[in-house]
Amino acid sequence: MTKDQRKLIRKLAIAIPVLVVALYFIPIITIVFLVCGLIDVLRNDRKDPRLFTLYFMGNGMFTWLLSPFNLLVDLLSYRNHGVWKLDQLPPDCRAEVEEVLGTFKERRNEIIADIDAAFGSGRRGMYVYQWYGKHKIDNVAEFNKDFKYVKTIAVSVFSGRESTSWHFGPLRLSLRVLYNLIPVNAEIFVQCGNVKNYWHDNPLFIFDDTLLHRSVNEYDGRRYCVFMDIVRPSPVPGLISALLALVSVSVERINSIFYKNWKMIGSSKPKKTEAA
Structure with missing residues (x-):
């Protein structure tokens, strides 16, 4: 046995x-x-x-x-593709995602240097600018505003040959957006069900993280992925945003369990910022 x-x-x-x-x-x-x-x-x-x-x-x-609640959210939302393409998002949501990703692309080297200075050593880290709408690190001015759809802005860091196990996210009020900042032609990928996405083939991956998934880095160097949560596309986006805001405190506590093996890098107090 x-x-x-x-x-x-x-x-x-x-x-x-x-x-x-x-x-x-x-x-x-x-x-x-x-x-x-x-x-x-x-x-x-x-x-x-x-x-x-x-x-x-x-x-x-x-x-x-949480399945009864998540199934109710499904009834309030558009069809869930599971794995999404950027052009399947509503135009105003897609514009915000592209705006944030544009900043990461333009300031990539500076951002990675900041992360390396703060992260030091460790297996996994999360460098957090916003976490479910709460402002954390404020050294990138473009991220210091309240977005309508983008609720989490961070960078996930894996040390060499570090991977997650297969796992599920808790809530279906949001979608997960990942973007690899340094695509390397190696065994580095994210997999959601049967869909395996190698970062050197496609640096952007958008998916429903309540589906079974894992992230793998079988490369000796660090893997840096933009980590975003966006409001689930819905005919009533205001309601979904309100529900996400309502449960944000509980979500933060839940994530302290889900990310217990991660080094979370971010200020403990939210910053006051101008509205978008």
């Missing part, structure tokens, strides 16, 4: 009795969460045992608990 098989048996030994007790004492609520979880997890294209194990008994459990 392999190590993974033993781990699965241990998880089942805990999960099955808990499920039986929940079905006995709170059957309706339990069934609702099971049904919502199944609808949610089946959105993924890699329907294999690992998907269901991770979602219901691994790092996707929090995504499962």
